[in-house]
Amino acid sequence: MTNLENMGALAKSAARTLRIEDSSVKTEALELIASALLQKKADILTANALDVEAAKGSLSPSMIDRLSLSEERIESMADAVIAVSKWPDPVGQVLEERVLPNGLHVQKTSVPLGVCGIIFEARPNVTSDCAALCIKAGNACILRGGKEAFHSNMAITGVMRDALSSTALPADCIQLVEDTSRESAAEMMALTEYLDVLIPRGGAGLIRSVVDNAKVPVIETGVGNCHIYVDRAADISMALDIVFNAKTSRPSVCNAAEKLLVHKEIAAVFLPAMAEKLAEKDVELRADESACRLLPHAKAASEGDWSREYLDYIMGVKIVNSIDDAIDHIERYSSHHSDCIVTSDQAAADRFLASVDSAAVYHNASTRFTDGGELGLGAEIGISTQKLHARGPMGVNQLVSYKYVISGSGQIR
Structure with missing residues (x-):
């Protein structure tokens, strides 16, 4: 079993726990994550400084701005996590309900997607945004950031996993792929046994590569002309x-x-x-x-x-x-x-x-x-530019699917 396959197995196990977890437990976990991000600001900024310094000369000033964190930006990350925690739980909602002529009671109910893989580039805030949204919607996530933000992403993920260790949720709800090579991205795109959906966030090249090559179902996001x-x-x-x-x-x-x-x-x-x-x-x-x-x-x-x-x-x-x-x-x-x-x-x-x-x-x-926070969603996992299964800023309500729950009294067909 490869390292990514092992991560996938751990994520799938974590997703089974999350699937049936009470909303209050998820809310508490997100509150602890937000608090930990604020408490560990200095550590996150130190890690980010390594990334910013390494990027000088290879990234444009606007892309370095995208990579850079500050106390204010980390506070905004924590605020986004809190905003997501306060959003109504999207899991277990009855979307449709009817009783058929034969007496069967049919409910269409919202359920988590399962395990979400997110491949993204040089925006460290994506790490906490995506993790928070996935947890609120009952999903485990495997994150793979770009090499430009490696130290930042490691620090932020470490803070979040440490926070989860004092909750009822498994730390493996959030995992970060430390290998930033093309090979790890290619393997992730083929991880059909473990990933239920793959969401790319980044430039046109990254998104096109994922859409063209992934075997895992993809939600196309992001290119903004x-x-x-x-x-x-x-x-x-x-x-x-x-x-x-x-x-x-x-x-x-x-x-x-x-x-x-x-x-x-x-x-x-x-x-x-x-x-x-x-x-x-x-x-x-x-x-x-x-x-x-x-x-x-x-x-x-x-x-x-x-x-x-x-x-x-x-x-x-x-x-x-x-x-x-x-x-x-x-x-x-x-x-x-x-x-x-x-x-x-x-x-x-x-x-x-x-x-x-x-x-x-x-x-x-x-x-x-066009931003999840600005449009009242708390945060977003991406801006979907396709029409299936979500479009526009994707908040917690876009990170669920549904299943039919049918109750009978012995009916046969």
Whole structure:
């Protein structure tokens, strides 16, 4: 038995315990994890500093920001765990109920998925978010982070497992794969005997690799080629603020805006003002031919730019002739994560919101709100961009399946 197979067996055993555990036990465990994260802040920061130092020179500044922890970020991690602990238990809910003509009593009830495998890259907060969500939903988890966050992930996992040791839950509810090689990822993708679902969190390359190669069922998440369309009826000041926030508040995350579409009737007014504001953060603009004429410092966009997720201070810019052109462009190039329209025309907004087929669509608000915490879910295990079995931010209610419970009095068929 390989090391990963052994981890899988331990996780499957832990999942059997979690499956029937009382909600209060899970809540207590999460409260202890949150407390331990705060108590061990110094240890976690020391481990994170090793990762950040090793990343200098090999990762972009925005990706180093994604990797970096601070006291405030660890406090936010603990807050997220507490928020998840307070969420109603999604396990054991009666989703549907009926009595058949033959007297059979049928209930459709929510049950845990079982064992969740999560493969992710350089965001250490994913470790605690995913573990907390899995426990609340009655699932064991096997986490495999990227080598860039190795020391951080080891420290955070150690803190969580130590906290579980004083609860009724087995520590093996949470396990971390210490081997960050491609071989371990490949083995994890084939761990069908032990994993019930595999969730990748990271860049386009990681997600595509998992979707293309995994034998375990995959929930596809994360790639965020997000658009903002500034309509001809947009409030210019509002549009400037939304674009600036969506692009620059944290460009390394999947809900950051990557593309800007502007109606031709306001382009001459809006684009120079937008370029001046984005210059405050040294955002590089890659524009189509007509936009380049209004943006002398922009670079010409290539065809590949329109479908690319930059995760950096770069933004693609295109002038469109109509709202239909904007919708067509988004349909062709969007990753169906989060897309926004800025307009004071309610009819245009309604058309956009109904026509754009993305997990989250916005009217007059930044795409940065596509986040489990921001949308009231406490935290998220990922942003699903597919339609089965979940879509959008995945909180505890998206980490369960269901089974039918049928009670009779001797009926036979």
